[in-house]
Amino acid sequence: MATIRTNRQPMDMERAHIPQGEVHVIPERCKECGFCVGYCPEQVLAFSQEINAKGYHYPVLAEHKEDACVHCGFCNLICPELAIFTVEIARQGGSGSAGSQE
Amino acid sequence: MATIRTNRQPMDMERAHIPQGEVHVIPERCKECGFCVGYCPEQVLAFSQEINAKGYHYPVLAEHKEDACVHCGFCNLICPELAIFTVEIARQGGSGSAGSQE
């Protein structure tokens, strides 16, 4: 699925500072709607191979995206199940924000 | 009460021909609202001295207005009681349409 362009910039994004986020997931709440995976501006997420108790594939970090989260909060707010959120952490070196360069 | 100027010309009025009307009244229907008397464009009408069975003064022809009705139909349509109407008659000579010259 293609990266979506939301009509506006992510809320906290500033040119001067791109925060790094850590993705937290509550697998048992997930119903695999795909909103977080589909609309993460940095394409950080993918579906799990495992299923939860109800049989749903929940979000995990996509390949090579372990450091790509910019803590924009979009996945958190759009999740209808309150099953995902991000926490800001100290930015580590690396190419994590590649996805935002498209 | 002053003559009203309705926003538009009476329906059937044409410069070429001013019809003459004969006013018919059903006194027992009248409740003396005054709409016909108040808004006759030719000020043809006045209130009766007599009252009907319910105690209301109904419309009669005003002094010197016996021939002034131009059969515009306004009194007919505005009467909430269907207690008055006009009938077109052959125009007689005289100063009947003085009211329209104001």
Place this chain on the structure above:
Amino acid sequence: MPAARSSGPVQIRFGGYGGQGIVLAGTLLGKAASLYDGKEAVFTQAYGPEARGGASRADVIIADEPIDYPYVTQPDVLVALFQEAYTLFGGQLKPGGTLIVEEDLVRLGEPAPPASLLPATRMAEELGNRIVTNVIVLGFLVGRTGVVSREAAEQALKTTVKPAALELNMRAFEAGFARALAAGAAPA
């Protein structure tokens, strides 16, 4: 006046048209009896859309004992303030009952029954305001029948009418009451 003096219930009916103030007259009468004469009283009136512009009625029952059935069935006293009221209610008056009519608005017909004729509207106009026609009627009724005491009626007026209008109303009541006395009836 027999009905008024009896200890049984007295039924009074006012018949008038809108604007004549019979509802207030009835209320004042009932209030006078109930609150200031230590009697029982109930007031009722007719309601209904068809009644508009037509005859309406205001009924009072006054008694020494609690009143069960609240409606006037056969008036001991009938006050007819215009023609239609007399036409409608005249036949219901109890034999020997008291009939009071607006002298200028009611024609009793032939043979005319015994009646007290009261030019209430004219009297009100003489007092300066047609609006007190009803209180003149009330004063006359009290004077003529004694169903309530003069004091009770005046007290009812005082506790009901707006202060600014009280003086006029008291004069109206007095005018009606005086006319009744002049006509020869003795209050209870």
Place this chain on the structure above:
Amino acid sequence: MPAARSSGPVQIRFGGYGGQGIVLAGTLLGKAASLYDGKEAVFTQAYGPEARGGASRADVIIADEPIDYPYVTQPDVLVALFQEAYTLFGGQLKPGGTLIVEEDLVRLGEPAPPASLLPATRMAEELGNRIVTNVIVLGFLVGRTGVVSREAAEQALKTTVKPAALELNMRAFEAGFARALAAGAAPA
């Protein structure tokens, strides 16, 4: 299979999740019995918003006599098409009743009760469309228990399924039925 051959009512419960088509399976079974086998049958299912996405059930009772109470209380036959259905309904099965489970989606646990294992989803995929999982299950059930005749079931299919899909459904029924026979059960 004792329950199926007895003249008393037979209670069949399908447990599955949305999309597995158990409502159609139950309806077909009831229709076959009721319209084409000359028996009495009633079909019921569970409703409710909380049921969405969770386990649902489709129940059929088949009998020779009119059926009064319409609900399955203790299934003679239980078809569990995914784990939660087995968990919920497994304990209700009548002692000695028939248990049919989706081989790939249900783990029977230890000690495993006697059960017919049916890889219905896989079989449907082999036939080209998972949508006929339910008809494979039906074919197997009919072959395994004989609660309705093969002819009646096929007739029910013919009068229910859209013509374009009939051939696939008939193959699916046949596949399920054949597997039951291969597994050693004799139809009635």
Place this chain on the structure above:
Amino acid sequence: MSDAPQREQRVLSGTHFMLGDHACAEGALAGGVDYFGGYPITPSTEIAERLARRLPAVGGKYVQMEDELGSIMSILGASAAGARSLTATSGPGFSLMMESIGLAAMMELPCVIVDVQRASPSTGLPTMVGQSDILQARWGSHGDYGMAAFSPASPQECFDLTVHALNVADQYRIPVFLMMDEVVAHMTERVVIPPADEVPLVHRKRPDHKPGAQRHLPYAVGEDGVPAMAHAGEGYKVHMTGLTHDERGYPALTPATHNALVNRLVDKVRHNAQHIMRYDEFELDDAETVVIAFGCTSRSARQAVRQARQRGAKCGLLRLVSVWPFPEQRIRELLQRGTVRRFVVPEVNLGQLRREVERLTQLPVQRINHAGGAMPTPADILEVLL
């Protein structure tokens, strides 16, 4: 029935394995319904859904209204224009229809309202069974009025009684209620639909004079108390009002007119109760215990009676097919036999119809109640019978 071209078969003659709700919808079609106005509500929605598909295909009209207030008023309007009309709802929607049910009774507009009862009060258990709108059906609108109510116990009866309800509504010009319950509505069983020409249809009485020939009096009645009905658009210049009215349909605001009118509205049903009423007897001949039940509960009751008989208990079942009129006379007859010792009334409510039984007898009336969500089982009833 509309003359519009019918692109599908109106009467689905044949033998079907059919959901109760769908059988009701097919009964509406076979019974000649021209117009359905409705609003979705569980567990009646399947009736609307089936009619949304089927009714237009046979020349009828389906309108999904904005609410139940609109639903019932639209079927009354359609009825005034000559349609056989019907709506379907459940408890909360039924409550919303109460005001207009009074209008139907007062204007004498035939209509059928299906109430698929669920566990109540309020929102309750929307997907589960109740039988607790039975007294509401009788008394839910303000004032006294005539009505009838039927309660099917099977999908077959959902079909049959919908037809009957439409006939009764038309014949007596009253609102008729089909008091289904969720069990019956959501149960699939064999339903036999007769050939179209064997569906019994009774239609409303129509004026015996042409429009314009004489003044039409919309509420003039003969001995049977049912006025002939002229429809909108036929030239009779009908007037109808929910106010107390005279034969002309004009407001006549007097106690005497009101008393005569309302008594006539009630008498239409009372005097024809034997024609409207339906019930079913099972093993009653020597019964000492009489079970009185209706709708889904009567299924458990029949099974319980059967089982109790096997164990020697002298019991029988009076199954109410019509709940209103209530078969008072039949029960009095049973009582006159002198063999009856007690009544048992199982219901999915806290004891509504048992009150009617209590009016008729001082014998014990035992209640078996569930407030809703589940019907009494045969075992529940058997326990009381033994």
Place this chain on the structure above:
Amino acid sequence: MSDAPQREQRVLSGTHFMLGDHACAEGALAGGVDYFGGYPITPSTEIAERLARRLPAVGGKYVQMEDELGSIMSILGASAAGARSLTATSGPGFSLMMESIGLAAMMELPCVIVDVQRASPSTGLPTMVGQSDILQARWGSHGDYGMAAFSPASPQECFDLTVHALNVADQYRIPVFLMMDEVVAHMTERVVIPPADEVPLVHRKRPDHKPGAQRHLPYAVGEDGVPAMAHAGEGYKVHMTGLTHDERGYPALTPATHNALVNRLVDKVRHNAQHIMRYDEFELDDAETVVIAFGCTSRSARQAVRQARQRGAKCGLLRLVSVWPFPEQRIRELLQRGTVRRFVVPEVNLGQLRREVERLTQLPVQRINHAGGAMPTPADILEVLL
């Protein structure tokens, strides 16, 4: 009662010559009403008009709603926020309120609904008397639920019973109906309003713990079956639903929960019937004929009994002040004396409450009915008594 500054006297202590509708409004004020939401309808409008003037002047709120559906829901919302709240209507509006009455019962939101009965069904005779919503008050909403209904026979009782109705609603958290009738509403008599501190006020039970201290369970009950009520805005984080619910107020869609809940709702009234109920006895001691009457009709009945006694007829009157709960037990007691030979039930309807009497006895129950517009006169009743 609101703490807002009161610019007028809330309790109009003293002796008045007052219209029944106005006495009801003054009862509402004296009974502590904070919120009135209403919609005009004859013959209840004078209640609204008086409260529109008086309520804001004592710090309360009057809202004229868009319809009766809105009226009742707004008083339920106000009740949830802690208000003593009331609405007033007449038959057609009462019918429209039926759905939400079920919500009031299910959520256990105290409220008082005044129904000034007029001649019905439908629009009927809007300005004339009826008593034909009495069974509707009991059964008009879908399902079973607990409620109470009072029927005043005088302006004084309009005052007194409005206060009592508010108390009962609060104490048991049920909808309470004041079933007035047009005669009583439009009658002016002496009304004595006690000093403010002598108006008997009973308020709803409140949580015995502070918000946040522990989890608040909105529907946890003790022995009396009535849950303590926390209000919106107090921090208890209440949840309420019209669905079948558990102690937390959460939906709990099982038959067992439903059965327990609905039985509790009904038992709140049944178990406290003796506290809620009011009736009045007149000349009953040796009565062979017992007249049972309520509202305006009881006035004619009392007069008729008085007159019949004068002529030697052994009769008496059981005047129902509470119509629901119906005084079953008292009637059974009367029956046990063995002196009663018959009952006479005059009503301005076609025989509604007489059905309740019939449930309790096989003695003759004679009806005196008028469908509406006029009440039975003393002579009508006397004729039957002699």
Place this chain on the structure above:
Amino acid sequence: MTATSAVIARDHPNDPLLRSDRFPHILCPGCGIGTVIHCYVEAMAASGVPLDNHVCVSGIGCSGRAAGYVNVDSYHTAHGRAIPFALGIAIHKPELRVTVISGDGDLTAIGGNHFIHAARRNMNLTVVCINNFNYGMTGGQAGPTSPRGSITSTAPKGVHDRPFNLPDLARAAGASFVARWTILHVRQLRDAILRGLQKPGFSFIEALSPCPTNFGRANDLGDGMAEMEVYRQRCRIVQELPGFDELDIDFVDEERPIAVGNFVDIDRHPYQPVGADAFDNVPNGTQRVHHPVGEE
């Protein structure tokens, strides 16, 4: 020379269009409901639709009595429910032209939901709302059209909430023809009703009318003529739907004009019930059409 009598008549030429045996009607002197009834029956006669194909439906209230006075099939229904009743007739017999005449309280307070939904569906209905700014039948309570500041029996110190702009509401809900006139503008009113009768879809005509007994007496408009004078002095005819506030009626601010006119006249496909035919993709778009209605 003193005033002389007009010709004394016993019948009115329009009597056949009316249930004239019921005249005089129950409405008060100075009330404009009779005028609206008169405009309706004239429009009906001029519509080209046979009289037997006209149906009139009313709700409850003074204006709700209208159905009882017109000599066509007519139904005086329940409070607020005239529109769905009319809808049932119109759907079952599409050849009939169904007109709803009722009051502001009936149609837009208790009946507001049916009003907006019938407009949304673009039902084949002509709805004439006689707006007299209060509940007349019950004695003058405030309603959703009572102008701010007006005195009523339930707003003794003045109405606080703002009234509906009914033309704007009707338009936003989806009506095809929307007009407002007063009963002083009898010809325009009649012609607007006529336009409504001839036009497919949902037509809405608001007719402002005095209620001297209740609204008038409480608001220094003591007889019908006083309110008519306000109309005469303050009404302004506009051709397009004015802005939201420009449509407000305000009796307190004496400078404020009252906008009247045929505001909306667009073509949009009228309602059809759920059909056996597949949805035909009729463009949803609308266009204003210019007809010289009421502008003779």
Place this chain on the structure above:
Amino acid sequence: MTATSAVIARDHPNDPLLRSDRFPHILCPGCGIGTVIHCYVEAMAASGVPLDNHVCVSGIGCSGRAAGYVNVDSYHTAHGRAIPFALGIAIHKPELRVTVISGDGDLTAIGGNHFIHAARRNMNLTVVCINNFNYGMTGGQAGPTSPRGSITSTAPKGVHDRPFNLPDLARAAGASFVARWTILHVRQLRDAILRGLQKPGFSFIEALSPCPTNFGRANDLGDGMAEMEVYRQRCRIVQELPGFDELDIDFVDEERPIAVGNFVDIDRHPYQPVGADAFDNVPNGTQRVHHPVGEE
């Protein structure tokens, strides 16, 4: 390298704002109601109004379950009647900020009358209408917001009548703040609700949401993502309320844009109940105010 797990959590930071013991909720996968609830609780927390002063009221239907999931005083009332229930609370305790969250069927079909009247009065209420174009709870029937041509269980051949333009209807009825967003526009949606919570008077926020189980399945929008993609491709943000037809939502015409935005934001005096004070002649006029809401 394969995908790696994120941090596995048991609680969500917003759990205290929710009745998290009831999660997972009963709503279907791909349904957007949970997202709206999430936006509401974030707006609530950001509003500056103490949490104890927030009240949430819902009607019946899938969206009506919203009240059951938010950890404030919350009432799940009767179908269509959330607004008058909320009104009673708001009038009796003006210090509370009452939000109504419910569905399109609940608020604008059966509840349409309360909706327009609350807007007319300019009640202090924030009304969030989750519009999923059909009745979800009962299985996908057509409603007053079902776009023309959409397939539903009661319109198997396509809906014929046109849907409401809810923003235009709300504006014409009198709302002070009117917005429409989709659940893809989560931040704008949250901020619009926040604006509603902070603004006196009647705020209306329409939140378009997928209903994959019913509406989606019947209309080739088979899962939530399919409908989200429509939103992504076709939504256009506009600043002023567009014309009537421009607000229409049309899933048949794939070229048609869907207008979203904060359309109306005006100051108009909020409702007060009938008061003891005389009517104060607050000007009725309105003015558009410019707040950069939801336009971060």
